[in-house]
Each structure stands twice: as C-alpha cells, then as structure tokens.
Amino acid sequence: MNNQWVEFANNVKRLYGKDFVPLHEPTFNDKEVEYVTDCIKTGWVSSVGAYVTQFEEELAKFVGMKHAVAVVNGTAALHIALKVAGVEAEDEVLMPSLTFIATANAVSYLGAVPHFIDVSMETLGIDPSVLKIHLNKITELREGELFNKETGRRIKALVPMHTFGHPVDMEGIQGICNDYRIELVEDAAESLGSYYKNKHTGSFGKISAISFNGNKIMTTGGGGAIITDDATLASYAKHLTTTAKIQHSWEYRHDEIGFNYRMPNLNAALGCAQLEKMPEFIAQKRLLTKRYEQLITNLQGVHLFKEPKSCKSNYWLQTLILEDVINRDEVLAILNENGVMSRPIWTPMHKLNMFKDCPRMNLRVTEFLNERVINIPSTPIKEGIL
Template sequence: MHNTLIHFIRDVFNTKGSIPLHAPFFGGDEKSNLVETIDSTFVSSVGAYVNAFESELADYCQAPYSVAVVNGTAALQTALYLAGVRTNDIVITQSLTFVATCNAIHWLGGEAAFVDVSMETLGMCPISLVAFLERHCEYDNGQCIYKRTQQVVKAVVPMHTFGHPADIEALASICETWGIALVEDAAESLGSTFKGKSLGTFGQYGALSFNGNKIITTGGGGAILCKNEIAYKKIKHFTTTAKVPHRFEFFHDEVACNFRMPNLNAALGCAQLAQLNNFIANKRELAAVYEDFFSEAPYTFVKEPEGCVSNYWLNAIICKDENQRNSLLTSSNDAGIMLRPVWTPMHLLPMYAKSIQGPLDNTEWLAKRLVNLPSSVRG
C-alpha cells in the first residue's frame, strides 16, 4: 500500500522529484512589491506596506484591528502579555501543538497546563477543559484559581490544528464563565471559519503566523487580531519598544519589545494575501482528491469539523497503529516524499514534562498514528 500511496502523491503533484510537505507559492505581485520597497529605501519597520497589510488583513478576517509582527511566536507572546499573563500565572493549552505555543507562555514566566484534544477537531476539547477546571480550580473574586498552588489561571490557548477549527464557540463560553482570557493560537488557520466567522476573532486576541510554510507567507512574520482601539494601541506601543512619539527625542515608558514586522516582509504579505482565496480553493480541491483516495485505503483521512470551513493547511491521515505510521514515514521519505508525523506532544518534551496536566489519552493516541501529507498549493 505504501508504494501505491507514493505513486499517487507523485501523480497529484505531477513530479518525479522530491516533494516537500508545504512550499510557498508566488504567483502574484510579490517581486514587483519587493522591488518597489527596496527602491523606496523603507525596508524596515516603517513603510506603507506595513500599514496596508495590517488593514487588509483585518478586513479579510473581519476583525476590528490587526498588528503585524516579526513571527507567530511574537504574536502569541504579545497577545498573552496583553491578556495579563505574568510570572507564575497558569495558561491552559493543549499538549498536541507546536512547541512555540508553550515557549511563548514560558518566556512570560507563565506555566503551561495541558488538557486533551478532541478526536473530531484535533483542537482543545471543551469537555476536557471543563473537567480540568471543575476538578482543579475555583472561581474566586473574579479570578480562576488553581487550588493546589493558588496560582491564577490567566488564559486559555486553544490551537486550530492544521487549520481545522477547534470547537471555539464552546471554549469561549467556558472561558467567559470562569473569568479566563481566551487567546487563540490561529497560526495555521488563516482563512478557516467557524459558523462563518474567521478563526482568531473569537477570543480576546488571536495570533497568526506567516512563516514560509504557512498558507500565505511574509518570509517570517505574524499578526495579532484584537477587538478594540485600546488594545490595538497597547499592542502597537508594546511591539515598538514602548517609544513615546516625538519628532526627535527617544523616550520609552515601559519595558517592551521590538516585534514590528519590516516593510519588506509586509510587501510580500500584501501580494500573498491578495491570492489567499485562490490558495484556499486550491488546497480544498487537493483535500477532496486525498479524501477520495483514502476512502479505499487503510488509513483515515482527517476532514474538517461539521459546520466549519477549513483551509486544509496540512492534510493528515490516521494510521491504524504506530508500526504502520513508522513504516509509512520511512518508505515515503526514502522515496523523496516529505510525509511528517505530528509534533511530539509537549508533555513528552523534557522542558515541559513536569507541567500540570489532565488526562491526555486522545493526545497520546493521535501522536502515535497521525501523519501529515504534502499539502502545497499546486500551480
């Protein structure tokens, strides 16, 4: 069966050469935008394309505001900081995620606590979140308190895995009940929707990524979506070293970061964003081809949750067991086709192994069986 799958993927991508997991596609105004930016000399964090990219991104997501930053990790770290996460605070997230989710929590001095994912969405499971809160926490004077240590549970960070929407409406309701900030890790899900609403707009903040392997790329980059002008101004201030505006003086009024996206990256982003709807249509066509193939194969194809529209950033299958997964990964990579396992769960990494955690049965089951397929936009 492995050889049949390898030949099928080669046919789908129409090549005998190596096939990456996800490569960027440049078919618009990328080159002309970059040349224009270079000619203008405004290649750093000040320039017309930064403002244009932020405005166009907010319009696309139907979010009140967006702020472009240097990468997705910086976006998430900034969002958590603005949500109030500080030293010793707890942030509940999922263990089945990319390590940047936990690293953003760590560098603010926070502590990650892990709950399980849903088998239907691959994102945070609302049932697991409620079970964790009811067993380990109490609501006291407007705050959620972890009873064993009296730490404040300051935020919940679900991740929309591979672009598939988590049950974000239920998660938002739980966070509201418990007085916890909801910060969406929407790094992989630009263009995906839950009941017609863009991911990244349900929480207090949403963090996006435009790394080279995302559905659109700015080379390196990210963005924070937010709901009001006060938050927008705070994010802008924090990500520009908290410099107080002045014609010539340098005065900074708080400890902050230099996270602003350069104009050169934003120029690339504007050209990419203009093609996003076409990219999504292309990727959904690829997902349909995969789904049809795997209907007759001994693997389970991962489909978008009911009532949602996924960008299918990365297509995925579930193998029957770990041995089948390992055999498939070995044979495909030997053939020059980049299939990849899901990330090692965070609670199995040495730096997060002692983190607070609830039962993670689905996480560990999926980690032994899930495989990502080549998912690039096809020209």
C-alpha cells in the same frame, strides 16, 4: 503494507508532477516580485513603511476584525497577545499539549506556566467537555478569578490552537471562558482562512495571533500578526512591539521594557501580494483534499482527517490518521524514501523535558493521536494529475 504505500507515494508524485514533493512550499508569481521591488525602490525596507500599514488594514478586513498589528513571527504575536491580555509571571495558561512548541514558549516568555489539556478526535484541538470536568475538579473561584487548588496559582487564560487549520469547538471554548472567568487568547497561527460557523478563527476572543511563516497557507517570509477589536489593546500591542518607544521628532524615549517585534516593510510587501491570493489558495487546498480522498480509497488502515462539522477549514496541512500505531514510523520511512516528504505530528508538550513537570490533565486522546498522525504534502494545487 509496503506496496500500498509505495504506490501512494508514486501517486502523490504524479499528482504534483514532481520526483520529490516537499511538505509545503510557498507559491509566488509576478505580483510578489512587483510589490517587493517597489518596496526596495522606496528605500523603506524596515519596520516603517506604507506596505506595513496596508498589510495591517487588509488583514484586519480579511479576518473581520478592526485592528491588526504586524510582527516578526507568530510566536512574537502570541507572546504580546498574552501579555496585553493580562497574563503575568506565575499564572497558569490552559493550552493543548498537542501543539507546536511556540504556544508553550510564548507563555514561558512571560514567566507563566503552561497547563496542558486534552484534545478532541473531531477537531484535534482542545475538547471543552473534558476541560470542564477537569476544571470542576481542580479549580475554585476567588474574588472573581480562577485558581488551581492543587498549585495555588491563578489560571488567567485559555489558548485554543486550531490544529492544521481545523477550527476548534469555539462555542464550547467561549462558554468555558465565560463560566470560569478566564481570558480567551486564540492561537490562530495555522488557521488563516478558516471559519467556525461562518466566523473567522481568531475573532472569538479578546485578542489572537496569526503566523505567516514560509510554510503557512500564505507567507511574509517570516511574520505574524496580532488581531483584536479592542483599540486600546491594539495600540498597546503596537507600542510594545516597537520597543515601547514614545513618539518624538528626534529623541529615543521609552516608557517600559519593549520588544523589537515589528514586521519589516519588505516582508509586508510580500504579504500584501500573498493576501490578495488567499481565496485562490483556499480553493486549491480544498481541491487537494478531494484529490487525496481519491488517492487513499484503496489504502488499508488509514483515513484522511476532514474539517469538523459547521466549520470551513483552510486545510493547511493534510492529515492522515493511521489505525495501527505500530506502522507509523514504517509508513513515514517509506514515504520519505520514495520522494514524498511526510512527518509525524509534533511531540506533545508534556513529553518535552522543559515542560514535563507542568500541570496537566489526563491526555488520553493526545497520546493516541501522537502515535498515529502523519502530515503529507500540502502545497496548493491547481488541478493535479491523477
């Protein structure tokens, strides 16, 4: 077993032409330097400037939505998206346990309670079929709102997360939200450039969140965005993320508790350059998937996760699923010791101390994947050496 993984590590290093291959690096060239330099020369480097406006307009167009509000990171985007969607303290919010902690954190910032749902082997995201069974068992509608019979709390929203860029079954998710009268707030942090049945992820619900962290498919350094077709929600989100400041020529007036979440112009300049390259990045990501398919041909006990049916994934993080749970940490050790940065999937939220008492359904598939998933280097490549 050891020899095959050492050989795989050596092949990955040859693919990238490096002695050490990080998990994911940003890709920059002269365009980023040009835009950021221009931004510095204007003197407008904080949360007001032409690049912020340009980035919001171009991002909205890219995802096929009417409005985008650029903020400091994806967690802030999800926090505000949930707030303007009507999530309040003591509400429950349905989400996968198999997610990055930002999903659960954003709910907690509002004083709301994460309610953990199992995922599908086909998508790695929320499984609508098992969710429906769970909701039929533990919920009831009261005056048009859904309540958890076991806790007495209102269930206000459902937050699907598109794991590693792979779209969730959004048709099933939308059906759940419609039938049970809950808000759909997509966590599309990882899925910029991914499509479910030719429609961009993040465009199915009332409002959604995207991340542009340094390890995402494109980056603004640190950054995120709220996207929506609802002009009223977009305006309110922008107001809240600008410290709820009322426009005035010279006075500082605020009409509620707000947040200093707006994306700086400097970051937006970087984002404008990166967004221009998204088609290239996606093509290179998909090429990398083909290269990995070739590299794992002779590997025993593992398969490469592929995009779900009727979807086009951005393949943000390349994902291996091991057949034998016993081997996961051994494989990780071999790859990292041989210069190929790899990592397990996130610790499921229900296993973290601060969320261990949150309501949850049976998380059989989540537990299975937690023991078997490995992410391997995913920086886009132009060709790669085989």
